[in-house]
Amino acid sequence: MDVEQTKIPQATAKRLPLYYRFLNNLHSQGKLRVSSKELSEAVKVDSATIRRDFSYFGALGKKGYGYNVEYLLSFFRKTLDQDETTEVALIGVGNLGTAFLNYNFTKNNNTRIQIAFDADHSRVGTEVGGVKVEHVDDLEDKIGRVSVAILTVPSAAAQGMAERLVEAGVTAILNFTPARITVPSHVRVHHIDLAIELQALVYFLKHYPLEEAVEEE
Amino acid sequence: MDVEQTKIPQATAKRLPLYYRFLNNLHSQGKLRVSSKELSEAVKVDSATIRRDFSYFGALGKKGYGYNVEYLLSFFRKTLDQDETTEVALIGVGNLGTAFLNYNFTKNNNTRIQIAFDADHSRVGTEVGGVKVEHVDDLEDKIGRVSVAILTVPSAAAQGMAERLVEAGVTAILNFTPARITVPSHVRVHHIDLAIELQALVYFLKHYPLEEAVEEE
């Protein structure tokens, strides 16, 4: 597959899975076509932004008509590699890790948590969400060719585990710990820092007032 | 408090809680000063960006010296309103909701989940993470003056619950459901869409190659 499309802005790339999901919804509702304006209302992204995003992939729509849902969907399916499942490992079967294992990411989605590890012997051997929990000591033996990992260990263990994961061949980490981990430059890390998201929301609430609340009449 | 600081870029505002957390770490390690360069390595944000961010608040540092950790920390404590606790409601005590209730957001943080609601009678009355679970029918009665809500209900229930929350006075929602909810313009919604984050990570992995992995010698 041509890796030459590196021109697509990152902001656009982050919206693709969102478009894909809503297109799927429309498709299963039996809708045959959709305009950028309709899609805009559903995903809360400006319609011009949607058209711009789509245009990076060429002319996907028809003037005066809109987009054919089926065509667009199959285009994105290819673009997002929805036909091949990406296997994911999860490290740390605690509160968050358990929630993720119980959640079926594969519903609308090409990713599946294939294997889980924990350091707590009492968890090892149990099955959570259909995935057997392995001991973290066996990580190198059992992780196989999985290249994506979700990290939900205590923050003190994050850096150490990241290093082991990288050593074992992982090249993408979704890090839910508050630790900012250091990895070699060929490894991609996305941080999802829930405490910060909550604090930031509160900060915006207090310092960036939106339009005045309208009392009902 | 002056709401006139609306000049601070949103990108900066989102980083403030991160700075605050690391400053706290440094402080408890007994560090007295820190340079933008050191901080940069810890939080993985370019040092020029850090200096620029800080400069929106005036001259917090000393040339040739860096920043005084204690001073900076107390400045951010005020700025982020860390002295008053913000009360938060959680709607939907399922997998994710339970994880959040069990997590102590207050550790380093001015937010606390104060009250939780669920529709499932078998959960109501139980206590999760020290928070009693109320029935969602009592939401309007019991939510009080809480203005921030975390939404972890099934996506089909998201829009309806959002409307009830807004009606009950909530003005900020952290939405973990895949549904893109519609709210009045005075309500702030932040979406955290975990399935999309995972898909986006996979997309970047495949289409935005980083530097070539170096085989060990």
Place this chain on the structure above:
DNA sequence: CTCACTATGTGAAACATTTAACGACTTATG
């Protein structure tokens, strides 16, 4: 077949964010 309408795709402008570069001041050192 005609024509009013609709909605795309995009050039250009507006806006937002990051990064580079450096003068100015501080501290440390001999």
Place this chain on the structure above:
DNA sequence: CATAAGTCGTTAAATGTTTCACATAGTGAG
């Protein structure tokens, strides 16, 4: 005290993203 080294705060440039606005082309009703 003079000088070297360090680090901020900021101006300006570079980069990235969103939005506007409209020519254009295809649609669909009559």
